[in-house]
Amino acid sequence: MTTARPRYAEEASYKIHGGCGLMGICDESGKLMSGEDAILAMAVQHDRGNGLGGGFAGYGIYPEFPDHFAFHMMYHDIQAKEEAEALFDQYFLVDLAEPMPTRPVKGIADAPLLWRYFLNPYPNKLEESELSAEDYVVKAVMQINSSVDGAFVASSGKNMGVFKGVGYPEEIGHYFRLEEYEGHTWTGHNRFPTNTPGWWGGAHPFALLDWTIVHNGEISSYGINSRYLEQFGYKCTLGTDTEVAAYLFDLMLRRHKLPMELACKALASPLWDEIDRMPEAEQAVMRSLRAVYGPGMLNGPFAIVLGFNGGMVALNDRIKLRPLVAARKGSILMVASEESAIRAVIAEPDAIWMPKAGEPTIARVQGMEWPIHGDLHLSPSDISCAVTGTEVSCDTVEVNA
């Protein structure tokens, strides 16, 4: 008798509630720092989670493979690994496949098989597919997540990786030996889900290519946000607010080509009173943004850190119902749910402040490209499918508005 292997992503029939803690740190000069700082920042925020999920994303961590797509994989068993690897062989030239380096840590149990792969699309197959490399990779991610039971792609970007699982973040960080990595940008997350059994794939950060999101909050407007996204073909299958935030960023930044600053203003809109006091040209932009993207406005308490190869963006809800503190020391910008986390890492910051409600805090790594999506042309349903790994989301037909 074999037990059925789980789908790593299951459609949630209910909305998942929860609270959390988070951090993000970025050296805008591009200088690398060890993952130890990220672990430390999350360790002091231990009590913001309940041990059901912790995770990190690191950028610039694979200098030896800067131009390879790095796949961080979770497998339920060896068969899932074999099936996924068969798919890799079909699509990609794998230059290195190895188990993720881990160490035994008290509190971490029931880990899936964790492997990583550095790979690139077969040039001839890529050409045949007439897709960009990014699209090609996302299609493969989708296929693995939806058709290989027991396999889950935790991250798939270049020169970055997501390390996450069930446990407290500092345990997860030590388990993955993050102190041995060096990156210019790190984000971290501590999860406090209230009604879902922890599963490794469900911890934050959520990732697609090099794009990751950590999120502390409860989106009270989830109902309309998800219905709004469904109009464009996205499918909110996980029932998590994070998913909704991720798709909204995809819609606004990639599909509608809004600048990051304005996308943030649409997600956490200024009050009408404030808009009415703006200069006329700015008012016209904001009035349109709010009226057009009103159904996408994230209402309710949240703090989000969006990480990508060019830096990070931290954003708070429109009346600052969840904590977010920011600090700068030289070229380093750091954000966290608690000031204690910042002071643990940066003893004497040049400046420390509470970002205003709805004001994005943006860090850009010098010399790195800003467009965060690369050459991606996929439909929203493909994106949903790739992020959540559920087949349901792949069935939808995109509606072209």
Place this chain on the structure above:
Amino acid sequence: MPVSFIQPEFKVKIDYDKCHKCGRCVQQCGWGVYNFNERPIPDDAKCRACHRCVTYCPAHCISIEKNQLAYRDNDNWSPAARKAVWRQAETGGVLLTSMGNPLPYTRIFDHLVLDACQVTNPSIDPLREPMELRTFIGHKPDSVGVESDGEGGFRLAEGEGMKNNLKLDTPILFSPMSYGSVSLNVHKSLAMAAQRLGTFMNTGEGGLHADLYPYQDNVIVQVASGRFGVNPDYLNRGAAIEIKIGQGAKPGIGGHLPGEKINKEVSGTRMIPQGTDAISPAPHHDIYSIEDLRQLIYALKEASGYKPVGVKIAAVHNVAAIASGIVRAGADYVYLDGFKGGTGAAPQVIRDHIGIPIEIAIAAVDQRLRDEGIRNWASVIAAGSIRSSADVAKAIALGADAVAIGSASLMALGCHLCQSCHTGSCSWGITTQKPELTRRIDPEWGAEQLTNLVHAWSHELQEILGALGVNAVESLRGSRERLRSIGLDEQMNKVLGVKPAGM
């Protein structure tokens, strides 16, 4: 020959011990119930239970009771059904009535409950925090194109952004009610209130009287099948133009304002001769299909410098497909009128048996427009018995952008729902043109009553939003996740897109 089979519905009781014999009831009653012979003598048969006399009796000595005649029990033949047969046998006519459908259909709003925040997300206190109700009605693009302004900021790119929308300070408008069916003082009250509230009144199909010109920026002008009062000046005065196809109380049929209501002022406003009947045909004679509607929409836009043009329809079985067609025809909003919506006159059989509930219409239309990816192209205004701020919140959560209130607004002016508007003798001075009755409404007082009502509902809506943990109405709009149903069957839940309580 027997006298009428139909006995009076009400009994007027006067406590003559307390009666001052002042005769005020005689003077107040528009129906001629009272004769005065040393003391008021009521004729029960004429009473409509409108309570005008009760309200104005200084001695509080009048009470109106139901005429509790016993009928032989028969669930199938209710007393009302028997009376209808008797009345039609006597008259040979279509039974006329007014206001909304009174039959005991399931009131879906009363089977829906709203959510509130507890622990995992905070509720918001509207007394301390901003709570935004501002709503824009009209076409919105799918996305906003911007370009750099060269100074580190952004501006709208050429031709981008939202255009020509109606700005509402609260998502509540006044329903269309024509001058003619209601008095000029009612129209003035509505217009003044709309201006003070930052919302809109709607002329209905009776034209715009010159006295309302100062309020024209808060007036939606209607173009209906009779085209009464429609001219280029009228179209250009309104903030928006509404094509009326149908009305919830009488889907599929036209209207008839009897000649006795067409006095000099009404005649001038409607552009028809004094004393002639004003007959609105059932269809627009230039709209026999959706492509004709498109032509009219664009003709009106051309004539008005591209003001928003909305289309009002009655909620009928196929409302979702019809609304989709209307949006694709270029309408800036679709006004849905449910089958409980009021009217100044309608055949009872039509009012009581045609159309569908507004709750279902909102749900079906909102979902269809989303399925087609065109929800942003037009707003949805819902009407047809919005009775309270709870109904407003539920309608918005189901997917309406705003609601319109007709019956409730008339009730703010004294209407007691006696369902007799078609008689033209409204004792409250609302649905009448008799000068001795219309002067009972002072527009200044009327505007205050209406402003109070909408303010009260708006405050309550803010309380509801706060409990839901959102601080802007757009975060409730279409958020059916915040609704649960109680006592509706599975099929209905599916139609409404809501889960039952407990899920």
